[in-house]
Amino acid sequence: ENEMSVSKWRQDFSVFQQRPDWAYFDSAASCQVPEQVLEGMLNYQREQHANVHRGSYQQSQHATALYESWRVRVAGFIGTSADQLIFTRGTTESMNLLADSLARPRVGKGDNIVISLAEHHANWLPWERVCREAGAELRVVPLNEDGTIADVEPFLDERTRVLSVTHASNVLGVINPVADICALARSRGILSVVDAAQSAAHINLDVTQIDCDALAFSAHKIYGPTGIGALFIKSDVLQDMPPWQVGGGMVDMVYENDVSYLQGVSRFEAGTPNLIGAAGFAAAVEYLQQARNAGSTAYLNQLFNDLLAVVERYDWLQMLPHSNGRIPVLSVHSDKVHPRDLAMLLDESGIAARAGRHCAQPLINALTEEGCLRFSLGLYSQRDDILRLAAGLDNAADLLL
Numbered sequence: 001e002n003e004m005s006v007s008k009w010r011q012d013f014s015v016f017q018q019r020p021d022w023a024y025f026d027s028a029a030s031c032q033v034p035e036q037v038l039e040g041m042l043n044y045q046r047e048q049h050a051n052v053h054r055g056s057y058q059q060s061q062h063a064t065a066l067y068e069s070w071r072v073r074v075a076g077f078i079g080t081s082a083d084q085l086i087f088t089r090g091t092t093e094s095m096n097l098l099a100d101s102l103a104r105p106r107v108g109k110g111d112n113i114v115i116s117l118a119e120h121h122a123n124w125l126p127w128e129r130v131c132r133e134a135g136a137e138l139r140v141v142p143l144n145e146d147g148t149i150a151d152v153e154p155f156l157d158e159r160t161r162v163l164s165v166t167h168a169s170n171v172l173g174v175i176n177p178v179a180d181i182c183a184l185a186r187s188r189g190i191l192s193v194v195d196a197a198q199s200a201a202h203i204n205l206d207v208t209q210i211d212c213d214a215l216a217f218s219a220h221k222i223y224g225p226t227g228i229g230a231l232f233i234k235s236d237v238l239q240d241m242p243p244w245q246v247g248g249g250m251v252d253m254v255y256e257n258d259v260s261y262l263q264g265v266s267r268f269e270a271g272t273p274n275l276i277g278a279a280g281f282a283a284a285v286e287y288l289q290q291a292r293n294a295g296s297t298a299y300l301n302q303l304f305n306d307l308l309a310v311v312e313r314y315d316w317l318q319m320l321p322h323s324n325g326r327i328p329v330l331s332v333h334s335d336k337v338h339p340r341d342l343a344m345l346l347d348e349s350g351i352a353a354r355a356g357r358h359c360a361q362p363l364i365n366a367l368t369e370e371g372c373l374r375f376s377l378g379l380y381s382q383r384d385d386i387l388r389l390a391a392g393l394d395n396a397a398d399l400l401l
C-alpha cells in the first residue's frame with residue numbers, strides 16, 4: 001500500500017482499535033478524539049485541578065496559570081492573542097453571545113443584519129431573533145451556482161449593523177472568500193463576524209488576515225472535546241460590549257446597589273469555566289498543528305479526490321453544488337432513494353454518514369426535497385473507508401434500485 005492509502009493518525013484513536021473496519025464519514029458533525037487529547041484532559045483532572053481565579057493556594061494559582069496558557073495556545077491557533085479570545089460552550093453559544101451583546105445594543109427598528117443562505121442554524125437563529133425583537137430586517141444573501149456566497153454588496157446599506165457569514169458550508173463544503181467579504185463590510189463601517197466551525201479543522205485560520213471583528217469555532221470539530229469553543233473578538237469591539245451572562249468570575253465589585261464588571265475577556269466568562277474542556281481544546285490544537293506539519297492537508301485532499309471519484313460513479317446520486325475550493329465535505333441526494341434509508345443501509349455495512357438537513361434547513365430546502373446524505377473526512381479516514389463505501393453503495397443499488 002502506498003503512503004496515501006493508510007492514515008498515520010488512525011492509530012491515535014482508540015475507537016478504531018475497537019472497530020478497525022469502521023468507516024467514519026461524520027467528522028463534520030464531530031471528530032473522534034485522539035489519545036493525546038484524552039491524556040491532556042485526564043492529566044489535568046487527575047492531579048492539577050482546582051477552581052481558578054479565586055484561590056490563594058498554590059494549586060489554584062497553578063490551575064489558573066494552566067487555564068490562561070490554554071487560552072494563549074488556542075488564540076495562537078487562529079493568529080491572535082489571549083486578550084481577544086473568550087472560551088464559550090461552542091459556536092452556537094458564541095453566536096448567541098454576539099447577537100445579544102454585540103448586535104442587540106446596536107440594532108434598532110429599520111436597521112438590518114446580513115447573513116447568507118449557506119448558514120447553519122447557529123449562525124442564523126440568534127440574528128433572526130435579534131432582528132425580530134428589534135423590528136430590524138434579516139437579509140439573506142443567496143448563493144452562486146457553485147455554492148459560494150453571491151456578491152454581498154447589494155445587500156449592504158447605511159442601516160446594516162452586522163454581517164455574519166460562514167467560512168465553509170457544513171453541507172456543501174464550499175469555502176467562501178471571507179477576507180474579501182469582511183473588507184467590504186469594514187469599508188462601510190459594518191461589523192463582520194465569521195463562523196469558522198467547519199473551516200477550523202481544514203484551513204489555517206488567521207484572524208489578522210481575515211480581518212473580521214469576531215470569529216467562532218468549536219473544539220469538537222478539531223479533535224477536541226464537546227462543550228467548549230472559542231470566540232475571537234477584536235479588543236476595541238470587545239471593550240464596548242456589555243456583559244452577557246452575569247455571575248461569579250466576571251465582576252470587579254458587587255455591592256447591594258452597585259456592581260462593576262471586569263474588563264477584557266473575563267467579562268464574558270461568568271462562572272467556573274470548563275477547565276477539563278479547555279485542557280482538551282489546547283491539546284487538540286497542538287495535535288492538529290502537528291498533523292498539519294506532517295502533511296495532513298495534502299493527505300486529506302488526495303483522499304477527498306478519491307471519494308469524489310467513487311461517488312461520481314453512481315448516476316443515481318446527485319452531488320449538491322460545489323466549487324473547487326472546498327473542505328473535505330460532500331453531500332449527495334437522489335431521486336431514487338431517501339437519504340435516511342441509504343444512511344441506515346450503509347450503517348449496516350459499518351459506514352457512518354449523516355442524513356438530514358444538517359441544521360441548515362433554508363439551504364437544504366432550496367436544493368432538495370428530502371434532505372441529503374453527507375460524507376466528511378477526518379485524520380483517521382483512509383483509502384479502505386472509501387473502498388468500503390463503494391461496496392456499500394453497490395449493495396444499496398442492488399437492494400434499493
Ligand code: PMP
Pocket residue numbers: 028029089090091092093120122123166168169170195197198218229359
Ligand atoms: N456553524 C457551522 C458551520 C457548523 O457546522 C456547526 C456545527 N454543526 C455550528 C455552527 C454549531 O457548532 P456547535 O454545535 O459546536 O455549537
